[in-house]
Amino acid sequence: xxxxxxxxxxxxxKARVGxxxxxxxxxxxxxxxxxxxxxxxxxxxxxxxxxxxGLPNLSFLVCGFSILYLLFFYFERSYYVPKPExxxxxxxxxxxxxxxxxxxxxxxxxxxxxxTSVEPIILxxxxxxxxxxxxxxxxxxxxxxxxxxxxxAQAVAKIPKQEAQEAKxxxxxxxxxxxxxxxxLSNQRTEISSGDMLFGLIHRSDVFKNIMFDIKxxxxxxxxxxxxxxxxxxxxKRFSLPYWDKPVTSGGxxxxxxxxxxxxxxxxxxxxxxxxxxxxxIHVYGRHEEINEIERxxxxxxxxxxxxIGEHGIGKKTIVKGFVARIIKDQILPSLKYAQVFQVDTGxxxxxxxxxxxxxxxKKIFNEAVRAGNIILFFDNFHALVSVERGVGQVNTSEIIxxxxxxAVRVIGATTLKxxxxxxxxxxxxxxxxxxxxxxxxxxxxxIDVLEEMIxxxxxxxxxFWPYQAVKEVVRVADRFIHxxxxxxxxxxxxDEASVSTAKSGGKIVFTKQIDDLVSKKxxxxxxxxxxxxxxxxxxxxxxxxxxxxxQDEAIAAVSNAMRRARSGIQNKNRPIGSFLFLGPTGVxxxxxxxxxxxxxxxxxxxxxxxxxxxFQEESSIYRLIGSPPAAGSEGEKGQLxxxxxxxxxxxxxxxxxxxxxxxxxxxxxQVFDDGRLTDGTGQTVDFTNTIIISTSNAGSELIRQNLLxxxxxxxxxxxxxxxxxxxxxxxxxxxxxxxxxxxxxxxTPDQIVQVATLMLQSLADQMATKEVTLKVTPAALRKLxxxxxxxxxxxxxxxxAIQDKVENALAQSLLEGKITRGxxxxxxxxxxx
Amino acid sequence: MLSEQGGLIESGVEPQVxxxxxxxxxxxxxxxxxxNWWLFYVPSRIVYIAKKIMxxxxxxxxxxxxxxxxxxxxxxxxxxxxxxxxxxxxxxxxMNVVSRLVGATVRFGTILIGLLTLTAIFVAAVIAFICxxxxxxxxxxxxxxSIFI
Numbered sequence: 001x002x003x004x005x006x007x008x009x010x011x012x013x014k015a016r017v018g019x020x021x022x023x024x025x026x027x028x029x030x031x032x033x034x035x036x037x038x039x040x041x042x043x044x045x046x047x048x049x050x051x052x053x054g055l056p057n058l059s060f061l062v063c064g065f066s067i068l069y070l071l072f073f074y075f076e077r078s079y080y081v082p083k084p085e086x087x088x089x090x091x092x093x094x095x096x097x098x099x100x101x102x103x104x105x106x107x108x109x110x111x112x113x114x115x116t117s118v119e120p121i122i123l124x125x126x127x128x129x130x131x132x133x134x135x136x137x138x139x140x141x142x143x144x145x146x147x148x149x150x151x152x153a154q155a156v157a158k159i160p161k162q163e164a165q166e167a168k169x170x171x172x173x174x175x176x177x178x179x180x181x182x183x184x185l186s187n188q189r190t191e192i193s194s195g196d197m198l199f200g201l202i203h204r205s206d207v208f209k210n211i212m213f214d215i216k217x218x219x220x221x222x223x224x225x226x227x228x229x230x231x232x233x234x235x236x237k238r239f240s241l242p243y244w245d246k247p248v249t250s251g252g253x254x255x256x257x258x259x260x261x262x263x264x265x266x267x268x269x270x271x272x273x274x275x276x277x278x279x280x281x282i283h284v285y286g287r288h289e290e291i292n293e294i295e296r297x298x299x300x301x302x303x304x305x306x307x308x309i310g311e312h313g314i315g316k317k318t319i320v321k322g323f324v325a326r327i328i329k330d331q332i333l334p335s336l337k338y339a340q341v342f343q344v345d346t347g348x349x350x351x352x353x354x355x356x357x358x359x360x361x362x363k364k365i366f367n368e369a370v371r372a373g374n375i376i377l378f379f380d381n382f383h384a385l386v387s388v389e390r391g392v393g394q395v396n397t398s399e400i401i402x403x404x405x406x407x408a409v410r411v412i413g414a415t416t417l418k419x420x421x422x423x424x425x426x427x428x429x430x431x432x433x434x435x436x437x438x439x440x441x442x443x444x445x446x447x448i449d450v451l452e453e454m455i456x457x458x459x460x461x462x463x464x465f466w467p468y469q470a471v472k473e474v475v476r477v478a479d480r481f482i483h484x485x486x487x488x489x490x491x492x493x494x495x496d497e498a499s500v501s502t503a504k505s506g507g508k509i510v511f512t513k514q515i516d517d518l519v520s521k522k523x524x525x526x527x528x529x530x531x532x533x534x535x536x537x538x539x540x541x542x543x544x545x546x547x548x549x550x551x552q553d554e555a556i557a558a559v560s561n562a563m564r565r566a567r568s569g570i571q572n573k574n575r576p577i578g579s580f581l582f583l584g585p586t587g588v589x590x591x592x593x594x595x596x597x598x599x600x601x602x603x604x605x606x607x608x609x610x611x612x613x614x615x616f617q618e619e620s621s622i623y624r625l626i627g628s629p630p631a632a633g634s635e636g637e638k639g640q641l642x643x644x645x646x647x648x649x650x651x652x653x654x655x656x657x658x659x660x661x662x663x664x665x666x667x668x669x670x671q672v673f674d675d676g677r678l679t680d681g682t683g684q685t686v687d688f689t690n691t692i693i694i695s696t697s698n699a700g701s702e703l704i705r706q707n708l709l710x711x712x713x714x715x716x717x718x719x720x721x722x723x724x725x726x727x728x729x730x731x732x733x734x735x736x737x738x739x740x741x742x743x744x745x746x747x748x749t750p751d752q753i754v755q756v757a758t759l760m761l762q763s764l765a766d767q768m769a770t771k772e773v774t775l776k777v778t779p780a781a782l783r784k785l786x787x788x789x790x791x792x793x794x795x796x797x798x799x800x801x802a803i804q805d806k807v808e809n810a811l812a813q814s815l816l817e818g819k820i821t822r823g824x825x826x827x828x829x830x831x832x833x834x
Numbered sequence: 835m836l837s838e839q840g841g842l843i844e845s846g847v848e849p850q851v852x853x854x855x856x857x858x859x860x861x862x863x864x865x866x867x868x869x870n871w872w873l874f875y876v877p878s879r880i881v882y883i884a885k886k887i888m889x890x891x892x893x894x895x896x897x898x899x900x901x902x903x904x905x906x907x908x909x910x911x912x913x914x915x916x917x918x919x920x921x922x923x924x925x926x927x928x929m930n931v932v933s934r935l936v937g938a939t940v941r942f943g944t945i946l947i948g949l950l951t952l953t954a955i956f957v958a959a960v961i962a963f964i965c966x967x968x969x970x971x972x973x974x975x976x977x978x979x980s981i982f983i
Contacts, residue, residue: 255899
């Protein structure tokens, strides 16, 4: 039968006795014993030299007792240390010294407060008094951003009270400790830690679970927080190890006496060992597998060259530096023990001379590396050495270097996948001499691991604290909004910036809001998760859009729904935020809806990229849209669409008159709608996942009008429209299916025309109000103006011109003539409109 | 007053994983524990620490590396004698021998200093080991001699 009985626990007894040996009077006696021991020896020799009778005997007595006391003290101090027995039937025996303190602490709190039982919430309070427990709770954001004191107070208030000063451990309290012990066992550890206790709490305490839910921390996050803390403890332990337990570092006297001089290499390369050593304790976060792989490959006796393949900014050079750090710390295989890594300046090596001269130089460098015996050459942009193209800094030296690559010298190369296929694969011998290491972008979980290693250094540099919520947020935001750099670089940069900006503003804690604000400011997009005011704005998006667009309820509802999906975080991340096809006659509000949406989502209608697709009727015009690579004698063309989106990734793209574009150009958009990206003419991938794409077309306008006359609306209207567009061959079915919504804009009714006129006159009235002139328009005048501004073909488009001609011109003249003065009210009547 | 009443668990879950911890002097009673600590635990710690310090010093003086390369030329500074006239060859060979001799002398000196250091550590460890083992007996001996002699 499993019990929890601290009175019968040997460990609790040991902990209580052991406390007496830490500090207090016993420690004082220890210092005294050491002093007496030293004095007695000195006194003995003094008495011998001066022949003082009796003193030697006294010295012997004092010295003997001092030794006995010291033996007693040091033995007892190490004997009375609790030794957790995780398999004991009395669970109290599975606790170590620290957790015994926590349990006793919770018992004391309960007794002092006259509680009848010791509850998990009190365990939480006791954990807060423990260094590790307090640290982990802070990491989990406990009590930082959100005040949780009322929840804790409520839970405490529920514990029954009594007069007597005794308390019994409640069943739920014991359950927490059992869960903690299970976690310790499943992790193959020998002692229950405060982290295990937190696990126990989140598993078995509803109060704690609810508090954690409120501060957006779940069980998996607690696991991360605990593992993170264990990792940091492990690091700090390494620093405080005694001299003999510290790892042996490489070097030592005479390590390089048996390796040769490297004058040529010193000219064209830098010694990474020296650089890394000079920088001190260099930190390479994560990437352990890649470094292991380099180590394994380079220690082989044949084919011992490795080629790192990955995009720019993915961390290839960092991996090599991590490898060098291992050599310096002597945490490396014996065959690489005294290795020196030289990073060759490929640019300097391959320029400033004719091909023969460069060839000789390359040969000399390799010869020197072979001769020195301990050199590993590292070539960033290795492809430049075996380039298939000729030009400055591009030479094909594959014939020269191949013999060296077959075991004579060890080489690390770095290149991108594109260059690997283009240049290195075209020299099969060179490609075969290398072992390929693909450096992949870490996933979100791995990125968090990288940050966990990195953040402590940022924290000590900037004097700020990163709660786990902020770590999660920075990874989420970087993944969602930054697409021009790979992970972990983009997240690391963001962590750096957020830390510095928090420190600069005098803050001590990096909150999620600060990260969101920083990215919002940097990218000019709303980053924060839809909450509070923004949620209200999204919920009322229809009314916001209706402030600028009259009628068109169906279109506005479709767009609003898509926006809500996007902002609440349930949309597919690898597609544009929304893609819509607006169909309908001219002048009914298609463009206006797009502008209103740009304002609602991106904050300004200036974030709209408008492209007139009627300019792309020829197949050859595709290059104007997506750009073209530099060709002989020309610089290459910038893509009207791709370059603008690359510069402004958070934009609304309006493709006007889509049906007029060449069908081949429309095919391009299939991948944009599907994958949210497009490869431009120069081979660069342009990210569209942060864009809203709206295509407009007049096709099917007549059908819409006829359907409305027949009172066909909604889904039926949409179906007949799609059938019509397909039967006419305007758009292919696979193209139409890619849109989030195909929306029919209806022709405006006379009432709606009047509303459009009202809306436009309102903006005129607002302008006049700045000159302190009140503008009023009578209903009759409004109707007349609406009639004048409406055209059966162009819809409400001529309205702007009509207002200019019939109202604004007259007002301008009167203002100049002084007929209208400040403070006056101008009323426009039917007769004023000619 | 502290009350330490134990709660009884009705459906206690038996741990599935057995975590092995090494038995040491803490597992025994006070008296046996003391003998265990005095005669086994602390002496084995002295041996462990001495071994670690000696290994560190051995690595610091790179003794194995220096032994392996004892007669190699200094910084591999050797001139290739192929395609040389005989008199040049003899002159260069002589220089190469000198280079090797210089290397060997410096390396040998370093090895010697390293070995001396290791010996000093070893001797210190042996003294610490013996002193600790005999310390209780010495203490008792000192007390008795002060009383009876």
